[in-house]
Structures are given as C-alpha cells and as structure tokens.
Amino acid sequence: MKAVCFYGKEDVRVESVPDPAILNPRDAIVRVTATAICGSDLHIYGGYIPTMEKGDVLGHEFMGEVVEVGRDNQRLKVGDRVVVPFTISCGRCFFCKEQLWSLCDNSNPNAWLAEKLYGYSGSGLFGYSHIYGGYAGGQAEFARVPFADVGPLKVESSLTDEQVLFLSDIFPTGYMAAENCQIKPGDTIAVWGCGPVGQFAIRSAYLLGAEKVIAIDRFPDRLALAASHGKAQVLNYDEVDVPDALRDLTGGQGPDACIDAVGLESHGTTLDAWYDRAKTSMYLATDRPHALRQAIGACRKGGIVSIPGVYGGWLDKFPLGAAFAKGLTLKMGQTHMQKYMPALLERIERGEIDPSFIITHRVTLDEAPEMYRTFRDKEDACIKVVMRPGHQQTRMPN
Amino acid sequence: METVVLESFEDQVAYSEIERWVTLATAGALMAYGFSRRNVPGMCLAVAAAPLVFKGVSGSWPLLHGVLSTDDTRVALSADRGIHVRESIRLEQPIAEVYRFWRSLENLPRFMTHLRCVTDLGNGRSHWEANGPAHVKVEWDAEIINDVGNSVIGWKSLPGSDVVTAGSVNFSTVRAGRSTQVSVHLQYSPPAGRAGALLASIFGRNPASMIREDLRRLKQLLEAGEVARADADAPGGRR
Numbered sequence: 001m002k003a004v005c006f007y008g009k010e011d012v013r014v015e016s017v018p019d020p021a022i023l024n025p026r027d028a029i030v031r032v033t034a035t036a037i038c039g040s041d042l043h044i045y046g047g048y049i050p051t052m053e054k055g056d057v058l059g060h061e062f063m064g065e066v067v068e069v070g071r072d073n074q075r076l077k078v079g080d081r082v083v084v085p086f087t088i089s090c091g092r093c094f095f096c097k098e099q100l101w102s103l104c105d106n107s108n109p110n111a112w113l114a115e116k117l118y119g120y121s122g123s124g125l126f127g128y129s130h131i132y133g134g135y136a137g138g139q140a141e142f143a144r145v146p147f148a149d150v151g152p153l154k155v156e157s158s159l160t161d162e163q164v165l166f167l168s169d170i171f172p173t174g175y176m177a178a179e180n181c182q183i184k185p186g187d188t189i190a191v192w193g194c195g196p197v198g199q200f201a202i203r204s205a206y207l208l209g210a211e212k213v214i215a216i217d218r219f220p221d222r223l224a225l226a227a228s229h230g231k232a233q234v235l236n237y238d239e240v241d242v243p244d245a246l247r248d249l250t251g252g253q254g255p256d257a258c259i260d261a262v263g264l265e266s267h268g269t270t271l272d273a274w275y276d277r278a279k280t281s282m283y284l285a286t287d288r289p290h291a292l293r294q295a296i297g298a299c300r301k302g303g304i305v306s307i308p309g310v311y312g313g314w315l316d317k318f319p320l321g322a323a324f325a326k327g328l329t330l331k332m333g334q335t336h337m338q339k340y341m342p343a344l345l346e347r348i349e350r351g352e353i354d355p356s357f358i359i360t361h362r363v364t365l366d367e368a369p370e371m372y373r374t375f376r377d378k379e380d381a382c383i384k385v386v387m388r389p390g391h392q393q394t395r396m397p398n
Numbered sequence: 399m400e401t402v403v404l405e406s407f408e409d410q411v412a413y414s415e416i417e418r419w420v421t422l423a424t425a426g427a428l429m430a431y432g433f434s435r436r437n438v439p440g441m442c443l444a445v446a447a448a449p450l451v452f453k454g455v456s457g458s459w460p461l462l463h464g465v466l467s468t469d470d471t472r473v474a475l476s477a478d479r480g481i482h483v484r485e486s487i488r489l490e491q492p493i494a495e496v497y498r499f500w501r502s503l504e505n506l507p508r509f510m511t512h513l514r515c516v517t518d519l520g521n522g523r524s525h526w527e528a529n530g531p532a533h534v535k536v537e538w539d540a541e542i543i544n545d546v547g548n549s550v551i552g553w554k555s556l557p558g559s560d561v562v563t564a565g566s567v568n569f570s571t572v573r574a575g576r577s578t579q580v581s582v583h584l585q586y587s588p589p590a591g592r593a594g595a596l597l598a599s600i601f602g603r604n605p606a607s608m609i610r611e612d613l614r615r616l617k618q619l620l621e622a623g624e625v626a627r628a629d630a631d632a633p634g635g636r637r
C-alpha cells in the first residue's frame with residue numbers, strides 16, 4: 001500500500017510499504033478514506049521528536065472503513081465507518097476506567113522507554129515515534145487499529161468525512177482544552193495560537209458558555225478565521241503588546257483562564273535544543289519569551305492555564321513563582337479522546353458545529369511532502385490539510 | 399559582598415546538580431533506546447551515549463563477587479547472597495483471578511519471555527526451562543514451599559539444578575478492594591554468578607527490568623487480554 005513515511009528532518013516521502021495485518025485479537029484493519037496533517041506532525045517534521053526512525057509511517061488523524069477484524073473484536077464488523085482516536089487505549093486499566101484514556105497503561109509496547117524519560121508511560125499513539133509505541137500511522141491507504149473494540153467511533157449518520165474526521169484529534173483536543181478551563185457564565189478566555197487546535201478551543205469555549213474569547217497569533221488569515229468563524233476578539237502579537245492588551249480588555253483583572261494552543265515550537269524549547277542543551281550545558285542560559293510564560297503571566301489570580309500544546313523536555317525559566325503567587329491551576333496532557341468523541345459527534349449531528357470550517361487544502365496522499373512544507377510555513381493561507389488516500393481497493397489479500 | 403559570593407557558589411552547585419541529572423536522564427534514554435534497536439545505528443547511539451553516563455554517574459561500579467558454588471538454596475541465597483529482585487504491579491482484576499492464573503505455572507511463559515516452558519510435575523513440584531545467557535538452555539526443578547490461596551506462592555529450586563533460585567509472589571487487594579497488587583521477590587544465583595548478571599545488565603537485560611517487563615506483560619494479558627504489539631514486530635511487517 002501507499003503511505004506517508006518519515007525519512008528525517010523535513011524529509012517526508014510517499015512510499016510503498018507492506019499492508020498492515022491483524023496482530024492481536026482486538027485489532028481491526030481500516031481502509032483510510034480521509035486523513036489530516038496535524039500541528040503535532042510538524043514537530044516530527046522539524047526533527048524535534050526523538051526516536052523516530054527512517055520509514056516510520058506518519059499520521060494520527062484518520063478515519064475509514066473497517067475491512068478486517070480480530071477474533072476478540074465483538075464491536076466492529078467489516079464495512080463499519082469509523083473515526084479513529086489518535087490515542088491507543090485498552091479500555092480496561094485503571095486509567096481508562098478513570099476516563100484518563102491517553103494515560104492508558106497497556107497500549108505502549110515501549111513503555112519502559114517512556115518511563116526512562118518521564119517516570120511513567122502514557123498510552124501508545126499512532127505514527128508518533130517509538131517512545132509512544134512505534135505504531136504505524138494513518139497517513140496511508142490502510143491502518144491497523146489496536147483495541148479497535150473500544151477506540152474507534154462508529155459514524156452511522158450521513159455526515160461527510162470532512163465533518164467527522166477531526167473527531168480523531170483536534171476537535172476533542174480543543175474541547176478538552178476549553179473544558180479544563182471550568183468556564184462559568186461571564187468568563188473571558190484567552191487562547192494563544194490560532195492553528196486548528198486554537199480554532200477548536202475558541203469554538204469550544206463558547207459552546208461551554210464563555211462570554212468572551214480573545215485569540216492571539218500573528219498570521220492574518222488565522223486571526224481572520226478566529227474572528228469571523230470563531231467570533232473571537234483577536235490580537236496580533238506582532239502588532240500589540242499582548243500582556244498589556246489583555247489587561248486592558250479585562251479591566252485590569254486578567255482572563256479567567258488561558259489556553260496555550262501553541263506548544264513547544266514557539267519558544268525555541270525544541271527537543272532538538274533540549275538534546276543539545278543536555279550535551280552542551282547551555283540549557284540554563286536560554287531566555288526567550290514564549291506563549292506559555294505569557295499565559296501564566298497574563299492569567300488572573302486563581303485562574304486556570306490549560307495547555308493542549310505539546311511539550312517534551314525541560315522548560316527553562318518557567319515562571320512557577322508567578323503561578324504560585326496567583327494560585328493558578330495548570331491543566332495539560334494528551335487528549336482523553338474516547339471520553340469526548342461520542343458527545344462531540346452528537347454536537348455535530350445536532351448542527352451545533354461543523355468542523356469542516358477549518359479545512360483549507362484538499363489533496364491526495366501523493367502531495368503529502370509538499371503539504372507538510374506548506375502547512376509548516378503557513379503558506380498559501382494553509383490552516384488544515386486533508387488527504388484522500390483514494391477509494392479503489394489496492395490492498396493485497398493476506 | 400559575602401552574600402553575593404555565597405549565592406553564586408550555591409548557584410553553581412544547583413547548576414551542576416541539574417546538569418548532572420539532565421545528563422544522566424538523557425544518556426539513560428539514549429542508551430536504552432539504542433540498545434533496544436539491536437541494530438548497528440542503535441548500538442552506535444547507545445555507545446555514543448556512554449560518555450554521558452560517565453559524566454553523570456558519581457561513585458563506582460559494583461564490585462564483582464566470586465561465583466557461588468553451592469546449589470543449596472539455604473546456603474547460596476541466605477542473608478544478602480545471590481541476586482535479589484523485587485518488583486510489583488497493580489491490576490484491575492479480582493485477586494482470585496490473578497492468583498489462579500499465576501498458580502497454573504504453565505501460564506508463566508506467556509508473560510515471562512525468558513522462560514521456554516514450565517511443566518507441573520504434581521505434588522507441588524515443577525520443571526522449568528529457560529533461555530540462559532547466549533541462548534543456552536537452563537533447566538531446573540522447583541518445588542512450592544508455601545501456598546496460601548489468594549495471598550502468596552513461594553518456591554525454591556531443588557538440588558541438582560543449573561540455577562539456585564527461590565522466590566515468592568504476594569497478592570493483596572489495594573485501592574479499597576478495587577485493584578490487586580502483585581509483588582514478586584526473586585532470589586537467584588545465575589549460571590555465571592553476579593558477574594554474569596552484571597554483564598547481562600549492560601545489554602539491557604538486567605534482572606529487575608526483566609521482571610518488571612514480565613509483570614507488565616502479565617498486566618496486559620489479564621487486563622487487556624493481549625500483549626501490546628506495534629507493527630514493526632509483525633511477521634512480514636515493515637522491518
């Protein structure tokens with residue numbers, strides 16, 4: 001089959017690779033009908049995610065049709081249309097039972113490796129390095145889905161792929177980011193980053209009852225979408241002093257909650273840099289302004305800073321003193337996908353939101369290398385790329 | 399002036415502590431990852447990380463002791479002799495099920511990958527076959543010396559075995575009765591003594607992490623019904 005493969009920093013290729021096979025009793029194989037490139041994939045593309053290997057199949061946002069199920073999978077049958085969550089979870093461990101799906105104990109075959117780095121391991125992830133399990137991703141014609149009896153969400157309504165695809169990651173991610181803000185009527189929420197995650201965080205904050213959302217970025221097209229579709233008040237950080245502006249907009253009190261939908265790349269605190277730092281001991285010397293520090297500084301006393309943006313290593317000059325002095329709550333982590341997917345599908349079915357508003361580019365799998373670059377450079381007003389692996393059956397029988 | 403000097407001195411101490419810690423963590427992760435690949439670039443990565451370890455580690459390597467020469471578990475494993483491994487894990491499974499699974503000793507090779515097979519010989523006796531260093535077959539007979547339902551199983555090897563081993567596994571309910579904790583205490587003198595174990599540990603197969611991985615697989619089997627596998631391991635898979 002055809003798949004988008006990692007070959008190194010800024011080197012993504014469309015290759016022919018063997019078809020996936022059922023390896024475990026609860027598996028399913030999905031023929032991918034739609035898949036997207038995520039901001040998280042850009043961290044890989046930039047070479048910032050360790051333990052990626054040449055030839056690894058990329059992608060964790062995908063959906064499709066079930067073409068094969070393992071013998072213990074009683075929930076899916078061939079022909080089902082499913083959206084696959086990017087987190088792989090067993091559904092039966094302590095963490096899954098607590099609805100902390102992205103912290104599943106049983107889905108990372110390389111858990112010991114993650115434990116070395118973080119103390120404990122989170123769940124396995126599709127197409128996101130060997131530290132997260134080494135699972136092949138979904139930017140391919142077919143994908144193997146482990147624990148397919150608890151992960152994939154069946155879509156039986158007539159909604160299009162484009163309307164439900166983002167249930168695989170960014171809609172639940174933006175939603176959880178907003179839910180973590182514990183929004184009360186009248187609240188003002190500030191969102192750093194108007195990429196796909198930020199856009200869904202803005203929409204979700206209003207869905208959850210925010211009175212005002214303030215969105216921060218520097219790309220005019222993204223700010224325009226946040227203003228037009230998201231109804232956010234926008235701040236271009238190239239033009240205004242963000243902390244000052246936030247203070248003015250909130251009567252000197254500060255936003256009730258702040259969302260960092262930017263992640264590790266805005267600050268130069270890349271994993272790459274972290275490795276270098278460990279070697280060169282330069283790590284304590286860096287001091288660049290970044291979104292998370294700004295969010296902590298801007299947040300009102302007793303407020304919440306919600307962090308859907310991904311961080312990987314050790315943060316330099318992290319203003320814990322400010323967070324402590326103001327009694328802030330920090331919430332973060334990979335999204336607990338399975339907890340949110342069914343309810344968010346209902347919201348789409350009820351017409352409360354149509355997630356396809358985010359799509360700017362519709363392409364085939366072959367155009368992936370070019371699209372990774374376009375999306376990374378925010379060229380051509382690119383916000384979200386959806387790829388269609390094609391509809392003809394090209395899979396070899398096992 | 400004095401305070402300034404003191405502060406910068408303290409800064410230096412904190413600085414080097416952090417540096418040492420980051421260095422060690424990085425080196426550990428790199429080496430672990432490198433060795434896990436079992437290929438040339440992986441090994442190179444692991445070897446390249448070794449100087450980091452030396453930079454990060456203070457103190458010295460454990461001293462090598464003489465090879466133990468008796469097969470009597472009481473003598474060979476008494477006090478702090480032999481190698482002790484203690485690991486535990488929690489499962490969302492009723493204690494009776496976990497105990498029952500373990501008590502059927504034939505199940506053990508399903509999650510202890512170094513074991514080839516365990517045969518129940520009756521009367522609490524069993525025959526064990528394992529992969530020793532360099533894939534040499536290691537065999538021993540063992541007997542259960544302590545067995546309290548849903549609580550503890552203890553065993554020791556019998557004279558005439560390749561290895562001298564004794565161990566116990568304790569089962570207890572935790573988290574207000576919702577979860578089960580399994581705690582393993584293993585003692586053994588391996589074929590090549592402590593030196594062998596030390597050598598093995600350099601290649602990522604140190605006894606504690608091996609037992610830890612065994613328990614992780616036990617948990618996966620009993621909770622999830624299967625052991626997690628990524629595509630790279632698939633027969634005819636990508637690699």
Ligand SMILES: NC(=O)c1ccc[n+]([C@@H]2O[C@H](COP(=O)([O-])OP(=O)(O)OC[C@H]3O[C@@H](n4cnc5c(N)ncnc54)[C@H](O)[C@@H]3O)[C@@H](O)[C@H]2O)c1
Pocket residue numbers: 038039040041042043169170173192193194195196197198216217218219222237261262263264265266290291307308309310333334335383
């Ligand atoms: N927690 C999760 O489970 C999860 C899931 C998906 C994505 N993510 C992460 O969310 C983050 C955003 O993803 P995305 O797809 O929207 O990526 P993206 O790259 O499209 O968007 C990031 C946006 O942040 C903006 N930005 C950069 N620096 C900024 C600053 N200092 N202040 C304000 N804005 C700034 C950029 O201009 C860009 O528009 C990434 O880190 C991604 O890895 C996390």
Ligand SMILES: [Zn+2]
Pocket residue numbers: 038039040041060061086169170
């Ligand atoms: Zn994503």
Ligand SMILES: [Zn+2]
Pocket residue numbers: 089090091092093094095096097103104105106107
């Ligand atoms: Zn789980």
